[in-house]
Amino acid sequence: MGFHTFDPSRADRLEDVSRYRFCSREELLGALDAGSGTDDHLIDLGSGTGFYTADLAPFFGRVSAVDIQAEMHELFRENGVPDNVDLVESSTDSLPLGDGAADAAVSTMTAHEIPLASTLTDLRRVLAPDSPVVVVDWSADGRGEAGPPRDERHDADFVADAFTEAGFSVEVATERGETFSIRARS
Numbered sequence: 001m002g003f004h005t006f007d008p009s010r011a012d013r014l015e016d017v018s019r020y021r022f023c024s025r026e027e028l029l030g031a032l033d034a035g036s037g038t039d040d041h042l043i044d045l046g047s048g049t050g051f052y053t054a055d056l057a058p059f060f061g062r063v064s065a066v067d068i069q070a071e072m073h074e075l076f077r078e079n080g081v082p083d084n085v086d087l088v089e090s091s092t093d094s095l096p097l098g099d100g101a102a103d104a105a106v107s108t109m110t111a112h113e114i115p116l117a118s119t120l121t122d123l124r125r126v127l128a129p130d131s132p133v134v135v136v137d138w139s140a141d142g143r144g145e146a147g148p149p150r151d152e153r154h155d156a157d158f159v160a161d162a163f164t165e166a167g168f169s170v171e172v173a174t175e176r177g178e179t180f181s182i183r184a185r186s
């Protein structure tokens, strides 16, 4: 399993626009090959209040916003769920989606909370071949000036190895100031 699950009573922190300092809509769209828009089905693993999900939704045909906590989906509803977003209450490692049902996946600031190996195994099942996956999260190699304690985080190498172990091809694994970014293909 991962580390502690995000406390919904602190969810206002997820709506703070200063978060774009650590991860932007544009970097996610670029890494997901979304360009100016696509009809593809995107999965957001650990969607929370929908802060990034709602940013990305206009660039995809359909989005499955997966979160294990009903409280987080309720907060997303209060913020307004775009018409093409399905709220999926599930753990990331048992996705209620068919084999090859999706074309892309994203996960922001969540990799340290989820059971990573089993999540990536199930994600590979539900993605069509050659689908892009982008994971951005707080890094164990970061400065620790923002985000969860460093001893609760993974680093880029650890997550890249987990992708490889699950059968993905890792294209980019980058350490940044406080976060890491992984781009892989199914």
Ligand SMILES: C[S@@+](CC[C@H](N)C(=O)[O-])C[C@H]1O[C@@H](n2cnc3c(N)ncnc32)[C@H](O)[C@@H]1O
Pocket (backbone or CB within 6 Å): 005, 006, 014, 045, 046, 047, 048, 049, 050, 051, 052, 066, 067, 068, 069, 072, 090, 091, 092, 093, 107, 108, 109, 110, 113, 114, 115
């Ligand atoms: C730190 S929040 C990030 C939310 C969102 N990705 C963002 O960047 O605003 C992590 C989210 O992952 C969800 N989560 C934790 N473990 C999960 C699991 N096993 N399956 C699905 N969601 C999970 C939590 O409920 C929480 O909403």
